[in-house]
Amino acid sequence: MSGVTTRPFRRLVKELNPGAVGLVVSEFVSVEGMTRGSQRTLEMMRFSEEERPYCVQIFGYDVARMTDAALMVQDFGADIVDINCGCPAPKVVKRGGGCELMRQPDHLKEIIRSVRKAVSIPLTIKIRAGWDEESRNAFEIARMAEGEGVEAVAIHGRTRSQLYRGDADWDLVQEIAEVLSIPVLGSGDVVCRESAKERLKGKVAGLFIGRAALWNPFIFSEILHDQDSRLKGNFDLMLEVLFRYIELLREDFQESSCGGKFKQLASQMCRGALWRKPLLTMNTIGEHEEFLRRVRDGAWKPKGIVEDDVSSEERIDSCDQFATN
């Protein structure tokens, strides 16, 4: 997830769910930035050995740049290269990338053929149900990709027009999984063990978990081991996770960039904590850390009655806003 699955976040999730995360994926990385030597873009590929198997997702349009970027991913030591064919953001689709590739199947085929020929590591693609209701072509794209030697297909069962609204179509994921002989994985609305069980049906080979990893970073092991949520109402555990996240963020980012990334997790994860709102009014990671120490040591007490929660609707809205940037 762009802006979310940085190395610190992926490491946190791996640490909190020992043995339960089958695969982590980088933020999507622009092939334009990569092939033009942008340092910031190249840094987005950085990973730690304990993250393996590790996949880098690339996005773009130009066949030669997509191919060069895939080779760079391979040389960088990643285990899998994935092509983003699902991003709905105008700034991406206007330049031909993301979900726009689903509207240009011949061009996508050319990209896949060229990348497949160039790299020896597994190649996967991530698609949506289609561009809109009138052009739901996930099936054709998945079949074409299989024919071109792609090793697995991940499907987010919403169209580009839907963004994140409505329900993801898991019947579609299951139908495609029935027919293809390569692994088909699904994405969309896996938020707890019940929703995971419901979706991991038939020949579906695996589940991708996106937003719910921010709401509950323990979700992977809870699904695998069929456990109740450990985090709900457990404010000490929330604090423990946040302190560890601060450490991991500081290893990768400058002090000035840590605050925003920290708040992204804290705002989603710390529902019900009376200290959530005051925490979110602070901007620097130093302030966050200092405040959380006071909370942990019992030196902070809420003034008066504070109500705090964030409805799932609000959370989904914030994701929508992100996608339309």
Ligand SMILES: Cc1cc2nc3c(=O)[nH]c(=O)nc-3n(C[C@H](O)[C@H](O)[C@H](O)COP(=O)(O)O)c2cc1C
């Ligand atoms: C903030 C945000 C950023 C995302 N960035 C990417 C991305 O870079 N690549 C991608 O394949 N999907 C991306 N997605 C889509 C998710 O991978 C996933 O398919 C979608 O959110 C549905 O799954 P979920 O309900 O588990 O979140 C993003 C989603 C969100 C909310």
